[in-house]
Each structure stands twice: as C-alpha cells, then as structure tokens.
Amino acid sequence: MTIGPVQLLVLGFSDPDFHGQIKAELDRLRESDTIRLIDVALVSKDADGNITRLRGTNLSTEESEEFGATVGALIGLGAAGEEGAVAGAEIGAAAAEDGEVLPDDVWYIEDALGDSEAAAVALIEHRWAIGLREAVHSAGGFHLADAWVHPLDLVAIGLISAEEANEQIYSQT
Numbered sequence: 001m002t003i004g005p006v007q008l009l010v011l012g013f014s015d016p017d018f019h020g021q022i023k024a025e026l027d028r029l030r031e032s033d034t035i036r037l038i039d040v041a042l043v044s045k046d047a048d049g050n051i052t053r054l055r056g057t058n059l060s061t062e063e064s065e066e067f068g069a070t071v072g073a074l075i076g077l078g079a080a081g082e083e084g085a086v087a088g089a090e091i092g093a094a095a096a097e098d099g100e101v102l103p104d105d106v107w108y109i110e111d112a113l114g115d116s117e118a119a120a121v122a123l124i125e126h127r128w129a130i131g132l133r134e135a136v137h138s139a140g141g142f143h144l145a146d147a148w149v150h151p152l153d154l155v156a157i158g159l160i161s162a163e164e165a166n167e168q169i170y171s172q173t
Contacts, residue, residue, distance in 0.1 A: 002130055004128070004133070006124065006125050009121075010122075011122075014116070014117055015116050016117070016118040018118075036125040037057060037058040037122065039099075040057070041102050041120065042056075043109050043119055045110065045116070045117055047115050047116045057099050059099060064096045065093045065096050065097055066093070069093035072088035072089050072091050073086070076088020
C-alpha cells in the first residue's frame with residue numbers, strides 16, 4: 001500500500017452544532033481520492049457535562065492492519081534496526097486490527113473540554129500528494145521541511161510589513 005503524507009489534525013468546537021456537514025465534506029474528499037481518514041476520535045460534552053465519544057475511519061480492516069504494520073515497522077526500524085522493524089510491523093498490525101490507529105488514551109481530551117464543547121483528533125492521509133511526491137523523488141528531490149500557512153500567519157506578515165514600512169518612513173524624516 002502506498003501511503004500519502006499523513007497529517008495529525010486537532011480541532012476544537014465551541015457550542016458545536018453538527019448537522020453532518022463535516023462528514024459530508026470528508027465523504028466527498030474520500031470519494032475523489034483526495035484524502036483518506038485514517039482514524040478520527042470525536043469527543044463532545046453537552047451543557048450538563050455528559051460526554052459522547054465517536055470513532056471513525058475510511059480504512060478497511062485489512063488496510064488498517066497494513067497501515068499499522070507500516071507505521072510499526074518504521075518506528076521499530078528507528079528503535080532497533082531491521083530486527084526492530086520486523087517486531088514493530090507485527091505489533092503495529094495487531095494494534096490496528098480493530099480499525100483504530102490513534103491510541104485508546106486519546107480520550108484524555110475530554111478532560112480539557114468545558115461544557116458545550118467538542119474536540120476531534122484526526123489522522124488524515126493526503127492521497128493527492130502521492131503522485132507529486134513520486135515526481136519530486138524521480139527528479140532527485142527530497143523533503144527538507146513543510147508547514148501549513150494559516151490565514152492568521154498572513155495577517156501577521158502584513159502587520160510586520162506595515163511596521164517595517166512605518167519604521168522606514170520615520171527613519172527618513
């Protein structure tokens with residue numbers, strides 16, 4: 001199985017009002033093979049403090065075991081070389097048999113929630129990037145770094161630029 005880049009995404013919701021819109025969008029992205037939801041854990045706490053927990057995945061049992069084996073092998077390789085990779089693959093496949101990749105103790109996030117709040121922890125595979133990664137690799141390229149640029153990052157750049165422009169204006173007068 002070829003695995004695309006995987007993103008760990010943690011989202012919070014104040015006064016959540018879920019009507020299936022997020023699931024519909026995730027389904028649309030999955031159907032177009034843009035992303036694959038490896039595992040998601042959703043915890044919500046209502047106004048009375050009652051907790052609801054949900055889990056989900058787009059992986060079949062076989063895919064989940066294969067994904068777990070790959071992750072386990074990579075961790076094992078780093079920990080103990082080739083022997084560790086073999087042991088890690090076995091442990092990873094067994095751990096993912098239930099279709100869940102995130103650890104069971106992910107539910108600790110419920111402790112951080114206030115009443116009428118929710119949180120989701122998701123592992124999302126970016127399937128769209130597989131071809132790009134292979135093209136970069138075949139051209140002799142390699143990964144140096146990555147980061148997500150958020151709208152507030154752009155606002156911060158604008159603020160810094162404005163401050164620098166003001167400093168230039170004042171230094172010329």
